[in-house]
Amino acid sequence: MNDNQNSYYQNKKSINQNYWKLSTRTELETHFELFYSQRFNFPSALVPILIDNKVSKDNFELFLYPKIKNLLPDPSIFIDMDKTVKRIANEIETKNPIGVFGDYDVDGATSAALLKLFLQCFGIEVHIHIPDRFLEGYGPNISALNSLVSKGSNLIITVDCGINSHEPLKELNKTDIDCIIIDHHTPDDDLPPAFSIVNPKRKENGIEYHYLSAVGVTFIMIVGLTRELRQRGVFEKIKEPNLFRFLDLVALGTVCDVVPLKGLNRCFVKAGLNIISQRKNLGINALCDISDLNKIPDEETLGYKLGPKINAAGRIGSSDMGVSLLISKDISKANELASKLYQLNEKRKKLTNNSTLEAIGMVESEKNKIGKLPDFLFLVSENWNEGIIGILAGKIKEKYNRPCCVISIGQNYSKGSARSIANIPIGEYFLEALDKKLLVKGGGHDLAAGLAIENNKIQMFKDFLISKVKHAFQENELVSEISVTSQLSISALNSDLMDWIKKLGPWGQGNPTPKFIIKNVIIKKLVFFGKEKKHLLVKVSDNSGEIDCKIFNINETAFSSVLEKNKSLHLLGNLVSNEWNNKNKVEFNLIDIMT
Incomplete structure (x- = not known):
């Protein structure tokens, strides 16, 4: 990837208001790329994954097939x-x-x-x-x-x-x-x-x-x-x-x-x-x-x-x-x-969906009121079941890329849950608030924490958190950036690449699934699917081939405004294997779009 192309993605915001950061290779990494390709038939598109995990020529097979005893x-x-x-x-x-x-x-x-x-x-x-x-x-x-x-x-x-x-x-x-x-x-x-x-x-x-x-x-x-x-x-x-x-x-x-x-x-x-x-x-x-x-x-x-x-x-x-x-x-x-x-989980889904709509309404109202999205989202309601506030905080955090604390109001005491982003150690903040007697109970991890609080201390706790987050943002500028493994043509997004992705997993927190950019694709077909037609299949092509992209819950995304037949776009997403009815078909899970 040349520096000009990388600069383009990092200096222009996507539909979801993200910058895209492409991995760049040093001369040494290019040498590794050749070695892995010749020795293991390893795809060059995934070499950045090995670099990020500090995999060397000597420990490649140990990384691929790790043993608990080691x-x-x-x-x-x-x-x-x-x-x-x-x-x-x-x-x-x-x-x-x-x-x-x-x-x-x-x-x-x-x-x-x-x-x-x-x-x-x-x-x-x-x-x-x-x-x-x-x-x-x-x-x-x-x-x-x-x-x-x-x-x-x-x-x-x-x-x-x-x-x-x-x-x-x-x-x-x-x-x-x-x-x-x-x-x-x-x-x-x-x-x-x-x-x-x-x-x-x-x-x-x-x-x-x-x-x-x-x-x-x-x-x-x-x-x-x-x-x-x-x-x-x-x-x-x-x-x-x-x-x-x-x-x-x-x-x-x-x-x-x-x-x-x-x-x-x-x-x-x-x-x-x-x-x-x-x-x-x-x-x-x-x-x-x-x-x-x-x-x-x-x-x-x-x-x-x-x-x-x-x-x-x-x-x-x-x-x-x-x-x-x-x-x-x-x-x-x-x-x-x-x-x-x-059955309980189906009930939980309905509760979560209703609460999420209310929470989004609160955030949008505050956003309109102050003219920008707050650095910290602090949401309080008597309507939220305290059993789902952790999920709710996570959904709001994901939607807005802001740390979020959600509180379910009780009679005298309330329960809360928070989800955070990089450089905002929410668990530490909760422990500090506990020491300051702002909380009855509190603690957790850097990215997730829970609390119990007296109702008359909620505003003081809110002010404390906003102050902590403001200070953290002053030290670490908030930039919504998606790290991308490689830019590929559609023909390179094939079953061989999918097999290697599976071997390198499992993927999750701290080991994110590889993300790819497909440049200048043309939209060939748009088809809604699912019982309520809430999901969208987008067939796209470049000069090397075609691939199906899926977008779930399309109405909850900002993509509808740019998805038109025959339109040219840059797409960012990850490769998935659709094994429905034993088809084992490679598809592209769409995460973001740049025009």
């Missing part, structure tokens, strides 16, 4: 890990019941399910509590902890929560019950009282494994626990469990928690998808069946088909339904739970 750290490198596995091993040897307190999202459900299924290999009775989002809120509460104790547990393990639950754990600490925290959320400077805390984000652990999900941390813990049990001679009496069979749960939780799909996470998901395709977990199998999957499961299957159904339980249904499905050993029970989750 990437899995020694569990003992994490502070408190040895203490943790020894304590749990003691319970296993004495056959004592263990209590597990999880979160109500997919990461929490898969973490809890993973622990239970592993401990059941040793005949351990495991009691799981997933809190009711509306009645209990996020994280441990003393009532639920006491309930687990009343069932005979001398040890309680919290998964995907607990790192900032000071008060309930202080109460539990007054008893002779031990609590182990396995979490991945950002901790306060002061840690809650617990027997042990395994969290890659503890300061003592450095930053190498900050990207792990809770279920990923839980898996590493059971690797360490298995080693401890082996050293104690436990497997001289019983068969050692095959831990790889649990990777379906690890993959599901990792993708759905939207953590970066790099390093060990990428390997977890790649291996876990293979386990899912073997249909060994009855619950996941039932979800696949009710989702009418017509292809081999991939990362999109997990994130857009299976995950939302499990999350629906915690959002608007019985919060423990998801984990109950994942640990089910009965086919009919699994099918029944999957059906209920499907």
Whole structure:
């Protein structure tokens, strides 16, 4: 790509008000391109992906076919890990019941399910509590902890929560019950009282494994626990469990928690998808069946088909339904739970659609009022179900490319959720607000966070966030820019390229799917499709061939105004494989347009 063409895309805004940034190659990278092409028949269009992932001639095959044994750290490198596995091993040897307190999202459900299924290999009775989002809120509460104790547990393990639950754990600490925290959320400077805390984000652990999900941390813990049990001679009496069979749960939780799909996470998901395709977990199998999957499961299957159904339980249904499905050993029970989750998710979709329309109206009204789009979108309503505010914040953030906080007003207290963009670490802001007593509860990640707040502090909290975001924008100019892997002719967008894209995946947060530009295409045909004709198929051509482009929910985009037959446009999108009815046809998923 010559500099003039790259400059054109970076100095002109697209229909969606984005700049397009094309990858450029250095002389050394051009040399690599020739090597990969000759040695592996690797397409030059995807070389920027290798460069971004620091792939060299020596580790190309290891990157393409990663092995967990090569990437899995020694569990003992994490502070408190040895203490943790020894304590749990003691319970296993004495056959004592263990209590597990999880979160109500997919990461929490898969973490809890993973622990239970592993401990059941040793005949351990495991009691799981997933809190009711509306009645209990996020994280441990003393009532639920006491309930687990009343069932005979001398040890309680919290998964995907607990790192900032000071008060309930202080109460539990007054008893002779031990609590182990396995979490991945950002901790306060002061840690809650617990027997042990395994969290890659503890300061003592450095930053190498900050990207792990809770279920990923839980898996590493059971690797360490298995080693401890082996050293104690436990497997001289019983068969050692095959831990790889649990990777379906690890993959599901990792993708759905939207953590970066790099390093060990990428390997977890790649291996876990293979386990899912073997249909060994009855619950996941039932979800696949009710989702009418017509292809081999991939990362999109997990994130857009299976995950939302499990999350629906915690959002608007019985919060423990998801984990109950994942640990089910009965086919009919699994099918029944999957059906209920499907119905809940359909209800959730309707709630989300109605709330999204109201939220967009609020943003547009504010935009008209002040004459520009605000740097930070702070939306409050009594009409929004608190179970869907995280999804709502995500949709608004995606539509406007602005950090967004959505609050569902309660009687005296309200719940909120936020989604952010690069350089706006929303989780840190929430923790700072918690320290300033602006929030009752708060915390999360750089890109996603949740809160509970007294109604009389909402305006102060809003002012605090706006100030933080304004300062961040002053240091980092907000530019909506889409990184593009290569510019290609239509003939190059073929099945061979699609096969290589699949091999380089899975794709997701931190490892975005490759995006391509097709220059000067001519629109040949426009056809609406779908039950309500809300989607549009656009057949386009250049001097090398034709390809079908699909745009879903066309009325929610700005594309209608420029899509006319015989018009010439530049298109940006990603390659997808349409496997409907076993056709396996390569298509172009349209993301943006430039005239």
